[in-house]
Every structure is written in C-alpha cells, then in structure tokens.
Amino acid sequence: MSEKDETPRPAAGLGGESGDTPTTRLRRELPQEVPSTAAEEPGEGAREEQSKLTGRQRLAQGLWPLRFTRAQLIVAVLLFGLGFGLAIQVASNNDDSALRGARQEDLVRILDELDDRTQRLEEEKQGLEDQRTELENSSDQAEEARKQTVEKERQLGILAGTVAAQGPGITLTINDTKGTVEADMLLDAIQELRAAGAEAIQVNGVRVVASTYLTDSDDGIGVDGNKITQPFRFKVIGNPQDLEPALNIPGGVVQTLEKEQATVSVERADKIVVDALRAAKQPDYARSSSQ
Numbered sequence: 001m002s003e004k005d006e007t008p009r010p011a012a013g014l015g016g017e018s019g020d021t022p023t024t025r026l027r028r029e030l031p032q033e034v035p036s037t038a039a040e041e042p043g044e045g046a047r048e049e050q051s052k053l054t055g056r057q058r059l060a061q062g063l064w065p066l067r068f069t070r071a072q073l074i075v076a077v078l079l080f081g082l083g084f085g086l087a088i089q090v091a092s093n094n095d096d097s098a099l100r101g102a103r104q105e106d107l108v109r110i111l112d113e114l115d116d117r118t119q120r121l122e123e124e125k126q127g128l129e130d131q132r133t134e135l136e137n138s139s140d141q142a143e144e145a146r147k148q149t150v151e152k153e154r155q156l157g158i159l160a161g162t163v164a165a166q167g168p169g170i171t172l173t174i175n176d177t178k179g180t181v182e183a184d185m186l187l188d189a190i191q192e193l194r195a196a197g198a199e200a201i202q203v204n205g206v207r208v209v210a211s212t213y214l215t216d217s218d219d220g221i222g223v224d225g226n227k228i229t230q231p232f233r234f235k236v237i238g239n240p241q242d243l244e245p246a247l248n249i250p251g252g253v254v255q256t257l258e259k260e261q262a263t264v265s266v267e268r269a270d271k272i273v274v275d276a277l278r279a280a281k282q283p284d285y286a287r288s289s290s291q
Helices: 022-029 042-052 055-063 070-100 104-160 183-195 240-248 253-259
Strands: 165-175 200-203 206-208 214-217 220-223 226-228 232-237 263-274
Touching: 165 183, 165 240, 183 200, 183 214, 183 220, 183 232, 183 240, 183 253, 200 263, 232 263, 240 253, 240 263, 253 263
Parallel strands: none
Antiparallel strands: 165 232, 165 263, 200 206, 200 232, 214 220, 220 226
C-alpha cells in the first residue's frame, strides 16, 4: 500500500462535512461565545465615573439624600439631650465660678444690694398691709354708718307714722254711751301718754303724729279729718309701767272721763301692734342743708 493510501480519513456517516476539523465541529455544535468586544460589567462604568469625582463631591453624594434608621434617630435624640444637659451644667458652673472668683469688695456690694432690695420689699409689704387695714376700717365704719342710718330712718319713720311698729305697751279703751266725751278729753289723753314716754299711738285706725289735731262735730270726733266713733280704742307702744300710772294719777285722764260717765279700761300687753300708716309728705320749700 502506497504512502498516499495510508493517510487517515474521517469515517463516512459520522456527521460532518468533508474537510471539517474537530475544532470546527465543536464551534458549530456549542452556543456562540460572547464576543471579546462585548459590554463591560455594569459597575465598571459607575466606578470609573466615581474615580473622576473629587473627594468633596463623593462626600456630598454619600451624605445626601439622608437615610436614617430608627435606631439612628433614637441615638441622635439621646445625644442631643445629653449635650443640652452638659451645656446647662457648664453655664451654672460658670456662674458659680464667677461668684467664687469675685473680689471681696464685689461680694460685699452684691450683699448690700440684696439687703437694700429686701428692705424695700419689706417696706412695700408693710405699706400694703397698712392700706388693707385702712380699707377694712373704712369699710367697717361705712357699714356701721349705714346700719346707723337705717336704724335712724326706722326710728324717724315710727315717729312720723310712715312705718308700722310693734312692742310692749297698753291698750286704752273708752266707752262713751252717753256721748259726753269731747275731743279735748281725748287730746288730754294723747298728751299725757306722750309725756309718759309713748313712742307710737293709734286711735281707731288713725295714726297719731306730732301734727295730729282733734275736732268736735255733730256726729262725732275727728282725728286729722278722719271721723272716729266710740268706743275709742288707743293702742300705745311704750313702757307699760310708765304709761298706766300716768293715766291713773289723781285728777288725771281716767278720773276725768269717769266723771263724764264714760267707762275706761287700761290693759298692759307685751306686744302691741301699731300698723296704721301716714303718707310721707314731701316739703315744698325745705331742703337738706347737709353737703
């Protein structure tokens, strides 16, 4: 066999085209390889651009935008509180150290100023207490004056007949069945009662005052223009021990009326009510002279 015939040849039917080498067949059967000129990894471009930035620009990119976790926020709050407390402590220490480092003359001056301020405050306190005392006294005086004014008005009202009154006294009853009692006899009784200390008098529903007058008429007796008939009943407020003896003295009111055949009775009482009133009259010309 010649040398030419001994050259190996691929077996027929094992695939492949004529002239294919094993390397050619492997490249055709396997997936296509990534070209050598393919794009680089995604991070390489960013790192290359980052390498071109300055240090200050990289620091700014690292700090913004801010990203905090919950733990970082808690730590930040605690650190802020600790710093604030330290600042207050330092300020307090500075004040104390300022007083410690002050000269003796400065300390004496500060102490004198504090003493003067305390003295001024004490004087102001005393002045305010004195004003309060004066106000209380003036208030008490005003209240007492008001009470006295009210009481005086009540007393004058009783005397003027403008207010009702009650108190101990007597009841004088005169029965004139014969019609012999005249106005002057009743007027004598009123005068005798006033002299004995009578404070309020009422005759048959008519209040007797300082200006009261009595008149005789054909059909009876008039008191301040008001007709009254027997029995004549006097309600008198005063001390019964003074009023009754004043009427029963010898030759007095009771004996005079009994001589005229009138029946007279005097009764003491712990409570006599005088409720007949007179209208208050306003003066036409007189005015109060008090300022």
